[in-house]
Amino acid sequence: xxxxxxxxxxxxxxxxxxxxxxxxxxxxxxxxxxALFGTFSCLRIGMRGRELVGGVGKTMMQSxxxxxxxxxxxxxxxx
Amino acid sequence: TGAAAPSPCxxxxxxxxxxxxxxxxxxxxxxxxxxxxxxxKGFRNSPVGVNHRLRGSLTAxxxxxxxxxxxxxxxxxxxxxxDCSMVRMRGKEDPWNSIxxxxxxxxxxxxxNGPVAMVGSAAMGGILLALIEGAGILLTRxxxxxxxxxxxxxxxxxxxxxxxxxxxxxxxxxYQ
Numbered sequence: 241x242x243x244x245x246x247x248x249x250x251x252x253x254x255x256x257x258x259x260x261x262x263x264x265x266x267x268x269x270x271x272x273x274x275a276l277f278g279t280f281s282c283l284r285i286g287m288r289g290r291e292l293v294g295g296v297g298k299t300m301m302q303s304x305x306x307x308x309x310x311x312x313x314x315x316x317x318x319x
Numbered sequence: 320t321g322a323a324a325p326s327p328c329x330x331x332x333x334x335x336x337x338x339x340x341x342x343x344x345x346x347x348x349x350x351x352x353x354x355x356x357x358x359x360k361g362f363r364n365s366p367v368g369v370n371h372r373l374r375g376s377l378t379a380x381x382x383x384x385x386x387x388x389x390x391x392x393x394x395x396x397x398x399x400x401x402d403c404s405m406v407r408m409r410g411k412e413d414p415w416n417s418i419x420x421x422x423x424x425x426x427x428x429x430x431x432n433g434p435v436a437m438v439g440s441a442a443m444g445g446i447l448l449a450l451i452e453g454a455g456i457l458l459t460r461x462x463x464x465x466x467x468x469x470x471x472x473x474x475x476x477x478x479x480x481x482x483x484x485x486x487x488x489x490x491x492x493x494y495q
Contacts, residue, residue, distance in 0.1 A: 265458060269450045276446065310352045317347050 255319040259312045266311025267304040274303035338399040345395025346388040353387030354380050398424045414452035421448030 253261065278299030279292075287295045361379025365372040401420035406412050425444030429436045 261458075265454050269447075269454050272450050273447055277443070306356075309355065310348060313351050314344070314348045317344060317351070 255316070258315045258319055262315030263308040263312035267308035269311075270304035270307030271300045273307070274300035278303070338396060338403060341399035342392050342396035346392035348388075349391025350384050350388030353384040357383045357387075394424060394428065397427060414449070414456070417452055418445050418448045421445050 275296060278296045282292050282295040282299065357379040358376045361376035362372045364379075365375030398420050401423050402416055405416045405420060409416070422441040422445035425440035425442075426437045429440035432440075
């Protein structure tokens with residue numbers, strides 16, 4: 241069920257849509273934050289070059305997934 | 320939060336309830352999310368055998384999820400308190416409120432670890448909230464260009480960003 245009909249006869253995002261949107265937004269925020277903080281922490285532990293790119297990518301995916309999950313839950317409990 | 324959202328803080332009667340609401344929302348979010356992640360972790364860290372693994376995951380959930388929920392609640396409650404006070408004091412509601420309150424919350428909660436930790440934690444809180452606010456603004460802009468003539472969407476983005484913004488704060492600081 242992609243849309244439910246709102247009071248104005250207009251489409252309004254359904255609960256699942258909002259959870260999805262929350263996950264996507266959290267994932268984007270988490271990727272950005274992971275890129276920032278991951279770069280620092282990977283540089284600090286002495287990664288360079290190719291290894292650094294891999295490490296930062298891993299941190300980005302991890303924090304994106306974590307943030308996304310939490311944000312989706314945050315959306316889910318509010319609708 | 321989003322500039323479009325009418326501020327609940329401005330109406331005196333509603334003031335404290337938003338803080339309580341955020342606190343509870345953050346606790347729920349932390350407890351559920353922590354439950355999911357701890358279930359996986361406990362399952363993987365247990366000795367072989369489905370029985371052991373299930374029991375391990377249950378133990379991990381019971382010990383860690385409420386704890387995580389508690390720290391989310393502290394973060395969310397303090398954040399919301401500072402945010403509301405700032406709305407009241409500055410008389411307006413813009414992304415800077417959230418960013419400043421995120422930074423202040425991070426600093427206050429790290430106060431017992433010394434000034435250096437406070438600065439680091441404040442920077443982290445501020446950056447995270449800036450990212451969230453930026454994502455909210457982008458989302459609002461995207462939604463309004465995409466559905467330019469929907470009367471609906473003028474209030475829709477406004478109800479979406481506010482929900483994420485008070486609660487999200489909960490999520491991040493934990494990972495430090």
